[in-house]
Amino acid sequence: MKTYLVTGGAGFIGGNFVKYILKKHDDIRIVILDKLTYAGNLGTIREELNDTRTEFVKGDIGNRELVENLFTRYDIDVVVHFAAESHVDRSIENPQIFLQTNVLGTQNLLDVAKKFWTTGKDEGGYPVYRPGKKFHHVSTDEVYGSLTRDFSQPQPLTLYGVAQKLGENRRPPQTFGAKMFDEKTPLDPRSPYSASKTASDMIVAAYGETYHFPYNITRCSNNYGPYHFPEKLIPLMIKNVLEGKKLPVYGKGENVRDWLYVEDHCKAIDLVIEKGRPGEVYNIGGFNEAQNIDIVKLVIAVIARFMKEQPQYRSYLKIPVEEINENLIAFVADRLGHDARYAINPEKIVTELGWYPETAFESGIEKTVEWYLQNQDWVNEVTSGDYLKYYERMYGGRG
Ligand SMILES: NC(=O)c1ccc[n+]([C@@H]2O[C@H](COP(=O)([O-])OP(=O)(O)OC[C@H]3O[C@@H](n4cnc5c(N)ncnc54)[C@H](O)[C@@H]3O)[C@@H](O)[C@H]2O)c1
Numbered sequence: 001m002k003t004y005l006v007t008g009g010a011g012f013i014g015g016n017f018v019k020y021i022l023k024k025h026d027d028i029r030i031v032i033l034d035k036l037t038y039a040g041n042l043g044t045i046r047e048e049l050n051d052t053r054t055e056f057v058k059g060d061i062g063n064r065e066l067v068e069n070l071f072t073r074y075d076i077d078v079v080v081h082f083a084a085e086s087h088v089d090r091s092i093e094n095p096q097i098f099l100q101t102n103v104l105g106t107q108n109l110l111d112v113a114k115k116f117w118t119t120g121k122d123e124g125g126y127p128v129y130r131p132g133k134k135f136h137h138v139s140t141d142e143v144y145g146s147l148t149r150d151f152s153q154p155q156p157l158t159l160y161g162v163a164q165k166l167g168e169n170r171r172p173p174q175t176f177g178a179k180m181f182d183e184k185t186p187l188d189p190r191s192p193y194s195a196s197k198t199a200s201d202m203i204v205a206a207y208g209e210t211y212h213f214p215y216n217i218t219r220c221s222n223n224y225g226p227y228h229f230p231e232k233l234i235p236l237m238i239k240n241v242l243e244g245k246k247l248p249v250y251g252k253g254e255n256v257r258d259w260l261y262v263e264d265h266c267k268a269i270d271l272v273i274e275k276g277r278p279g280e281v282y283n284i285g286g287f288n289e290a291q292n293i294d295i296v297k298l299v300i301a302v303i304a305r306f307m308k309e310q311p312q313y314r315s316y317l318k319i320p321v322e323e324i325n326e327n328l329i330a331f332v333a334d335r336l337g338h339d340a341r342y343a344i345n346p347e348k349i350v351t352e353l354g355w356y357p358e359t360a361f362e363s364g365i366e367k368t369v370e371w372y373l374q375n376q377d378w379v380n381e382v383t384s385g386d387y388l389k390y391y392e393r394m395y396g397g398r399g
Pocket residue numbers: 007008009010011012013014033034035036037038039040041059060061062081082083084085086087101105138139140141197220221222223224229
């Protein structure tokens with residue numbers, strides 16, 4: 001049996017990952033370490049906390065004593081490190097906490113893992129580690145900076161035979177630019193958030209070089225799916241449509257992101273933990289480049305359809321069904337330093353490990369919208385209190 005330390009397991013992706021690996025592996029024990037910031041919610045992992053295979057510990061990844069205690073108490077085999085301050089807008093407001101958690105917190109975890117996993121030294125003076133140990137660092141495509149948008153209309157993307165694997169129910173992949181990020185793209189972060197993630201990636205890699213520490217880094221594109229905190233684009237749009245509020249879209253909505261269904265991401269992480277070559281970085285993308293404005297329009301259309309076809313959901317709707325339309329969109333002043341385009345090239349994980357994003361965007365969005373319609377209690381629970389003040393600060397005076 002393996003013991004995983006999952007940091008940030010009460011957050012969006014960490015919570016989905018805990019669900020995924022509990023279903024996938026019987027012989028596993030999971031220790032979840034989460035500070036429960038505004039973004040962490042025990043409601044996300046309520047069922048999983050009743051599972052005898054999980055332990056939850058509330059605490060800060062930067063707390064040396066606490067993390068050492070966990071390594072003493074549990075024989076941790078794998079650290080899966082999700083915990084982070086993750087919202088770009090918040091990093092523009094208050095960069096310091098991003099450095100504390102994302103950089104120093106990560107270094108603390110590395111240092112404790114190194115200490116507990118080391119058994120001795122090799123002839124070169126490098127630490128030797130107990131077998132089967134791995135530190136998996138979850139990072140982002142934002143460390144690569146921003147790509148240019150070269151095409152006003154998306155062009156067909158023909159990549160590495162992956163298109164065939166994507167299945168017939170998906171529209172062929174498209175792209176807005178000539179270049180994509182691969183693992184060799186120089187790191188060029190541009191926001192306090194991405195700068196802090198870049199620094200954390202580099203310290204992980206530095207432990208690999210300097211101490212031969214066993215690690216993998218995965219860099220993924222924008223995730224979407226259940227349990228996503230409604231400050232991020234897709235869940236925010238769903239929430240606002242239901243409440244009949246305006247849908248704030250930065251600038252002209254032309255920024256391009258690649259979207260990855262969260263469960264596909266969890267599968268990729270599980271695969272890299274099991275089969276990824278130590279010391280390697282793997283990019284994980286959804287083959288789904290889209291402009292923000294088109295995402296918002298799709299969300300509006302899907303909600304409108306659900307409301308027409310499944311009247312039971314109308315009890316959550318605060319406006320008449322006919323008012324669910326693109327008039328809800330409100331363009332707001334652009335984010336400072338807003339990156340134009342991200343696009344991930346996941347060729348390496350596809351060809352080396354056989355992973356590919358299985359979820360077609362349209363069906364992923366349908367699943368996501370339906371999940372939010374069925375889980376309004378969760379939304380209400382996570383968006384009380386501080387969230388309301390934050391929302392007012394970000395969008396209150398704009399438009
Ligand atoms: N969401 C995305 O689209 C996306 C894309 C690329 C990369 N990532 C990366 O994936 C990881 C998870 O992202 P997410 O969207 O699930 O984030 P999230 O904000 O939903 O969750 C982060 C979790 O970390 C916890 N946390 C924060 N600071 C902590 C600390 N000091 N100690 C312990 N726990 C702490 C929070 O309570 C929360 O549960 C992050 O590292 C993020 O940079 C996310």
